[in-house]
Amino acid sequence: MSIPEHIQAFRIDQRDGHCADWQSMRTDQLSSGDVCIKVHYSSVNYKDALAATGSGKILRQFPLNGGIDVVGEVVASESDQFDVGEPVLATGSGLSETRDGGYSEYLNLHSDWTIPLPDSLSMLDAMRIGTAGFTAALSLYRMEANGQTPEQGPIVVTGASGGVGSLAVNILSQAGYEVHAISGKTQFFNWLRQLGAVSCSNRHDLYLGDRPLESTIWAGAIDTVGGKMLEGLTRVISPWGNIASCGLAGGAELHTTVMPFIIRGISLLGINSSQCPTELRKQLWQRLAGPWKPPQLAQIAVTQLRRDELPEYCEKMLAGQIHGRATIQIKG
Ligand SMILES: NC(=O)c1ccc[n+]([C@@H]2O[C@H](COP(=O)([O-])OP(=O)(O)OC[C@H]3O[C@@H](n4cnc5c(N)ncnc54)[C@H](OP(=O)(O)O)[C@@H]3O)[C@@H](O)[C@H]2O)c1
Structure with a gap:
């Protein structure tokens, strides 16, 4: 398949200050790699x-193409692992951080890191799931590797109306867990129940106490x-119980005591989806x-964007005005 000299x-x-937009660029300016793909979705x-x-400081060099998720078909390969025509995906792995993204x-x-x-x-x-679903799966994988089981009791998901949160609700429920959701958007409580949450709490009314140890409520948590x-x-x-810490939508600081760790033996698990080892990535995508x-993937990925709608959607996302996931069709 011939690869065009110029692409969008x-x-x-x-x-000249921050700028980000669709523009024409030469294909030979793209970050290098041994597998070239025609992108279908991000x-x-x-x-x-x-x-x-x-x-936020995401790119570590400029300029780069955005998009930490990508799926498409191989159009040229110098690797014996991938053939022309094969469908592949990638998430994280430096996309839109240190190299051009999707x-x-x-x-x-x-x-090495193409799946x-x-x-x-x-x-x-694959893009409805994307980094968000992969992060939810990595969280559950790490919790179970550390002994979490459905029999221990309910798992709570915070930021439940967001991409990671809504997929975590749906995946946990599918995996046999009783799921409780915490969200600031009461208008989406019914939607969260359809995704598998047995109870929903409003984060604006939530008070989890101020002593190092309060009465226990949940057996584990996926916290975004x-x-x-x-x-x-x-x-x-x-x-x-285990808390998988995967996000900072409400703040990066953490003030706590050692009491939950040394008295209750709870574990705080760090989740880094971007640099997950390739073998584990492959296993988790199979799961x-x-x-x-x-x-309920179609009910979660509620938004399908055209290319020109991307900048406005990003603004809305940071203003907390979206729910679920958005995919974007790149292939014309
Ligand atoms: N560690 C990793 O590998 C990894 C991978 C992917 C994402 N993340 C992180 O996970 C978080 C969620 O990502 P996402 O893509 O799911 O984003 P998202 O779709 O925008 O979801 C974030 C959710 O967090 C809640 N929220 C927003 N602002 C808040 C605030 N000020 N206080 C409390 N809750 C707030 C909202 O849910 P409610 O209104 O329902 O409460 C919002 O929908 C982000 O911090 C992201 O950077 C980490």
Whole structure:
């Protein structure tokens, strides 16, 4: 397949202040890699919104194309692991941080961290899941590796109406857990119940106490919020429970005591989806295409964006005005 000399890409630069927009660029300016793909879809994560708007330091060099998620078909390969025509995906792995990301008609990837698209997953479903679903799956994987079971009791998910949160609700429920959701958006409580939450609490009314140990409420947590929310969770997780800390939508600081750790033996698990080892990535994508496939993916990925709608959507995401996931079709 011939690769065009010029392509359209969502390029983020800092030359004259922050600027980010779709523009034409030469294909030979793309970051290098041994697998070239024609991009079909990407998605929008919180990190993409921070990068696109310049609100957070995501890119470590400029200019780069945005988009931490990508799925497409191989059009040229110098790797014996991938053949032309094969569908592949990539999430994190330096995309839109140290190398060009998925908001681009063509993209070079490194075979070391490129993932074959599992047979039972369509390209669109892979991006409906994207980094958000992968992060939820990595959180559950790490919790179970540390002994969490459905029999221990309910798992609470914070920031539940967001991408990671809503997929965590759906995946946990699919995996047999009783799920409790915490969200600031009461208008989405019914939607969260349809995704599998048995109870929903309003984060604006939530008070988890101020003593190092309060009465226990949940057996574990997937926390996308951080700050005061995470601090509160450490007080109320029951003995031997796990908290997967994966986000900071509510703050990056954490003030707590050692009491929950040394008296209740709870564990705080750090989640880094971007640099997850490739073998574990492959395993988790197989689970996401199989036993952990979120059954309500179409209800979660409620937004399908055109390319020109990307900047406005990113602004809305940071203003907390979205719910669920957004995919973006790149292939014309
Ligand atoms: N560690 C990793 O590898 C990894 C991977 C992906 C994402 N993340 C992080 O996970 C977080 C969620 O990402 P996402 O893509 O799911 O974003 P998202 O779709 O924007 O969801 C974030 C959710 O957090 C809640 N929230 C927003 N502002 C808040 C505030 N000030 N206080 C408390 N809650 C607030 C909102 O949920 P409610 O209104 O329902 O409460 C919002 O929907 C982000 O911090 C992101 O950087 C980390």
